[in-house]
Amino acid sequence: MPALQKADFTATVTWLGRVADRGAGLRSEPLTEVTAHLTGLDGEAHGGLTRAACSRFTMLYPKGTEVRNTRQLSILSAEELAVIAGKIGLDALDPGLLGASMVVADIPDFSHLPVGSRLKSAAGTVIAVDLENGPCDFPGQEIEAAAPGHGKGFRAAAEGIRGVTGWVERAGPLAVGDVLELYLPTQPAWRPA
Numbered sequence: 001m002p003a004l005q006k007a008d009f010t011a012t013v014t015w016l017g018r019v020a021d022r023g024a025g026l027r028s029e030p031l032t033e034v035t036a037h038l039t040g041l042d043g044e045a046h047g048g049l050t051r052a053a054c055s056r057f058t059m060l061y062p063k064g065t066e067v068r069n070t071r072q073l074s075i076l077s078a079e080e081l082a083v084i085a086g087k088i089g090l091d092a093l094d095p096g097l098l099g100a101s102m103v104v105a106d107i108p109d110f111s112h113l114p115v116g117s118r119l120k121s122a123a124g125t126v127i128a129v130d131l132e133n134g135p136c137d138f139p140g141q142e143i144e145a146a147a148p149g150h151g152k153g154f155r156a157a158a159e160g161i162r163g164v165t166g167w168v169e170r171a172g173p174l175a176v177g178d179v180l181e182l183y184l185p186t187q188p189a190w191r192p193a
Contacts, residue, residue, distance in 0.1 A: 004118060004183040011104035011119060011180040014078050015095050018044040026099040026138045033175035036125050036168040040072035041101055047072055056134070069167060070130040073101035075119075076163035077110035087157035088143070088150045097142040100163070102127075102174070107182060111161050116187075118169065119180040125172030127180075135162045 017028035022045035040047025051069040053061055061067070076095055081103060085093035095103045104110070104119070117129040135158035144151025 002186060004116075005186050007182040007184050009107045009182045011107045011110075011182060013102060013174060013176055013178045013180065014105050015100065015103035016174060016176055017096050017100055017102075018042070019046060019099050021045055026097075026142050028096045028099050028101065030096060031176075033173060035172070036127070036174050037171050038168055040069070040168060041174075044072065044101065046074075046101075070128075071165040072167040073127060073165065074099055074133055074163060075102045075104060075127070075129075075166055076100050077107065077161070078103050078105040079108075080110060080161035080163065083161055084154070084157045088153045090147060090150055093143070094146070097146055098139040098162075099142075104180065111163055113164055113182075114185050116185040118183040119166075120170075120183065121172065121174060121178045121180055123172045123178075124170060125168070125174055126170035127166045128169040130165045130167065132160075133162045133165045135159055 016031045016034050018031060018034065018041050019026065019028045020043055035042045039049055048069050050066050051071065053063055053065040053067045055063055076098065081093050081095060085091065111132050113129050115129060115131060119127045135155045137155060140151040140154035143154050
């Protein structure tokens with residue numbers, strides 16, 4: 001039995017970006033194309049094969065512990081981004097304010113893709129999905145700086161629709177307009193007795 005099966009859905013890349021200097025802020029700069037390496041996107045501050053564990057994993061190990069980097073990318077859904085914008089009173093929301101690496105369209109309920117799903121481009125570049133990206137306060141601060149009065153509600157507005165994190169499983173090019181095939185794990189959902 002194969003580990004993955006091709007889904008009936010494809011995604012279209014509508015936006016690409018990178019955070020060049022995390023020390024300078026969360027904002028990502030827009031790109032039209034990028035090279036994805038096994039260490040992450042070219043020039044991305046969140047890249048690397050390993051990273052320091054963040055506060056989201058303190059139940060496993062102390063903050064700062066070196067761990068495998070499964071958060072090389074922050075991938076958002078164009079449809080979910082529009083919902084967040086509406087909830088905080090904006091006509092549109094710049095994905096760069098959220099530190100996005102990629103925005104895709106056309107996959108419903110994107111933020112709840114199963115862990116282990118894959119997105120594959122025609123060029124063979126493969127992105128593996130790790131976990132749902134829970135909302136935090138940093139994007140709200142960036143939104144507030146760009147659109148005063150709208151950032152404070154980000155965290156609540158983005159709950160359950162903040163996208164996913166992932167990593168580059170197979171290196172290659174990515175460009176705005178690329179169509180990505182979706183592959184889902186064949187493993188059944190865990191149902192303990």
